[in-house]
Amino acid sequence: MKKLIFIIGFLILFGNGYTQSGWYMQYYSTAFTNYSSSMFFIDSLTGWFHPFNYSQSNISKTTNGGISWNATGTSNAYVTSINFIDQNTGWLTTGSSPGAGNYGSILKSTNSGSSWTSQEIPINESPIKGMTSIKFLNLNTGFSCGFIEYLSGQALLIDTYVLKTTNGGTNWNVSLRVTTGDITDDPAYFKKLDFADGNNVWVTGYKNIFYHTTNGGSNWNFTAINMGGNNVDLKLINANTGFVFCSYNWQYPNWQRLVLKSTDGGYNFSAVYSSNTLKLNSFNFIDINNGWVCGDSNIILRTTNGGVNWVQQSSPIFANYKRVYFYNANTGWMADDSGHILKTTTGGISFINKTGNEIPDKYSLSQNYPNPFNPTTNIKYQITDNKFVTLKVYDILGKEIATLVNEKLNAGEYVSEFNGSGLPSGVYFYRLSVEDPLRQMVDFSETKKMLMIK
Numbered sequence: 001m002k003k004l005i006f007i008i009g010f011l012i013l014f015g016n017g018y019t020q021s022g023w024y025m026q027y028y029s030t031a032f033t034n035y036s037s038s039m040f041f042i043d044s045l046t047g048w049f050h051p052f053n054y055s056q057s058n059i060s061k062t063t064n065g066g067i068s069w070n071a072t073g074t075s076n077a078y079v080t081s082i083n084f085i086d087q088n089t090g091w092l093t094t095g096s097s098p099g100a101g102n103y104g105s106i107l108k109s110t111n112s113g114s115s116w117t118s119q120e121i122p123i124n125e126s127p128i129k130g131m132t133s134i135k136f137l138n139l140n141t142g143f144s145c146g147f148i149e150y151l152s153g154q155a156l157l158i159d160t161y162v163l164k165t166t167n168g169g170t171n172w173n174v175s176l177r178v179t180t181g182d183i184t185d186d187p188a189y190f191k192k193l194d195f196a197d198g199n200n201v202w203v204t205g206y207k208n209i210f211y212h213t214t215n216g217g218s219n220w221n222f223t224a225i226n227m228g229g230n231n232v233d234l235k236l237i238n239a240n241t242g243f244v245f246c247s248y249n250w251q252y253p254n255w256q257r258l259v260l261k262s263t264d265g266g267y268n269f270s271a272v273y274s275s276n277t278l279k280l281n282s283f284n285f286i287d288i289n290n291g292w293v294c295g296d297s298n299i300i301l302r303t304t305n306g307g308v309n310w311v312q313q314s315s316p317i318f319a320n321y322k323r324v325y326f327y328n329a330n331t332g333w334m335a336d337d338s339g340h341i342l343k344t345t346t347g348g349i350s351f352i353n354k355t356g357n358e359i360p361d362k363y364s365l366s367q368n369y370p371n372p373f374n375p376t377t378n379i380k381y382q383i384t385d386n387k388f389v390t391l392k393v394y395d396i397l398g399k400e401i402a403t404l405v406n407e408k409l410n411a412g413e414y415v416s417e418f419n420g421s422g423l424p425s426g427v428y429f430y431r432l433s434v435e436d437p438l439r440q441m442v443d444f445s446e447t448k449k450m451l452m453i454k
Helices: 002-014
Strands: 022-033 036-041 047-050 059-061 069-074 079-084 088-093 105-108 117-119 129-136 142-152 155-165 171-180 190-195 199-205 210-213 230-236 242-248 258-262 270-275 280-287 291-295 299-302 321-326 332-336 338-344 352-356 376-383 387-394 400-409 412-419 425-437 441-450
Touching: 036 079, 036 321, 036 332, 047 079, 088 129, 088 142, 105 129, 117 210, 117 387, 142 190, 155 190, 155 199, 155 242, 171 210, 230 280, 242 280, 270 299, 291 321, 299 321, 299 352, 352 400, 376 425, 400 412
Parallel strands: 079 129, 129 190, 190 230, 280 321
Antiparallel strands: 022 338, 036 047, 047 059, 059 069, 079 088, 088 105, 105 117, 129 142, 142 155, 155 171, 190 199, 199 210, 230 242, 242 258, 258 270, 280 291, 291 299, 321 332, 332 338, 352 412, 376 412, 387 400, 387 425, 425 441
């Protein structure tokens, strides 16, 4: 009993987070305007973000899930990729695109991004180069990709390459290098890489260039992808299944955006999403089923079946979304070009369902049904007038698991669904709070217990 009282007390005191069902605007800064070049979270609380806007290039960090962001080290170039392997150790790449006069680099931090040191790139024909992507498997093994511009006779050639390290970047070695053409021909180059493990690595980029390896880079295979054009991102889920995101077709005026999928290790691809009208900018998959795409004019799309079907999700503001990143199936962030960062803890899904129009005579929170449950359950509650309502779920230690409601609701009876997929069996608590923002008072608060058995 004492333990239960302590947990409920903990929830009452510390349960006020800044999350809600669906997407909500979590943070705004004028320093974040223009667009996001890179975002990465090591867990649900700690993440790094590069809001490049040409007037400053600070890397920002959050330790509270995005509630606040603080500058933590500066890069004097366009940051193309950020990857941390733990709370302290991470790498980033800088550079842009051929013809932009880049002096790209690989930088490493061992103090959570407070300071960065340059690592040597073993390609030295010219200082004009760009590093476009980086990812580490552990503290030692990592891959990075980029390009170099160099003179060969009268031609200014572009080579694109993949680097590998087995000692944390102290030494980088060339794993793959390809000459793609003269810069006047607008040649291909690598923009993004990903791996499922230390052996299966994919790399893709501009003008459909795509290579993959199954032995950690000892040998590379080329795949001709005859769709799309500017492959700006990819996600390799396992040795067989991966996705490639094409933001536009370089063969103007066919501005086609595509999400491509392979289920045979990158040898063949098919389109699981295609649009000639929507301007899509970013995508993210966290497993073979769950993925998101964002774009201009409020475009937020989600699939829960590996791209077979896509559903438009609602946005709290009208915006051009440039970057989407998910840590797991529920928790994700999205950045626009006007300084806003949105967050969801429900995978972008809203779970509020008004069940009647009658005005209740009192506030109430009902016992969830079914209870015990596996893995979904319904929570019914009544609101007597138009107030700000939060409905949150916590584990046995008082840690917030999900926020089902965090917005102003009209008077009425509601049902919200909680989905415990991905959570272990055990006791959970849910709490309903009704607040009056004008009086800054809590009109009603109640917590109940529920049991999930799998």
